[in-house]
Amino acid sequence: xxxxxxxxxxxxxxxxxxxxxxGEELCEDCYLDVMSPxxxxxxxxxxxxxxxxxxxxxxxxxxxxxxxxxxxxxxGEVPIPEACAHLGxxxxxxxxxxxxxxxxxxxxGCKKDNIIQLTLF
Ligand SMILES: [Zn+2]
Numbered sequence: 001x002x003x004x005x006x007x008x009x010x011x012x013x014x015x016x017x018x019x020x021x022x023g024e025e026l027c028e029d030c031y032l033d034v035m036s037p038x039x040x041x042x043x044x045x046x047x048x049x050x051x052x053x054x055x056x057x058x059x060x061x062x063x064x065x066x067x068x069x070x071x072x073x074x075x076g077e078v079p080i081p082e083a084c085a086h087l088g089x090x091x092x093x094x095x096x097x098x099x100x101x102x103x104x105x106x107x108x109g110c111k112k113d114n115i116i117q118l119t120l121f
Contacts (some may be wrong), residue, residue, distance in 0.1 A: 004025055005025070007024040007026065008034075011027045011029075012028045013028075020086060028111065035095050068118070079117050080115070080116045083118055107120060
């Protein structure tokens with residue numbers, strides 16, 4: 001049953017899965033997008049991140065982002081709550097760390113059984 005609409009992309013969203021952000025009702029994807037500091041503050045950061053991703057190493061990850069990336073790389077799929085526990089972060093903090101990784105096309109979130117799994121891009 002979908003009885004809400006994402007105000008950003010118009011996708012149908014289950015009422016209990018709607019994310020509210022600054023008065024908007026967003027789907028998971030758009031929520032992750034708006035939570036991304038790079039996209040909100042500096043559209044060029046995304047461009048830069050994309051052009052950096054082909055460089056060997058691409059040393060533009062924070063230590064936490066590197067640990068998150070390594071964790072997902074090692075396990076293949078990591079549910080968000082498990083990643084939080086592993087890195088000692090709140091879910092909000094984890095999403096903030098995750099957003100740049102997503103824009104760098106290193107990690108992505110994919111939903112399975114109502115839990116968001118982080119996987120390699
Ligand atoms: Zn949306």
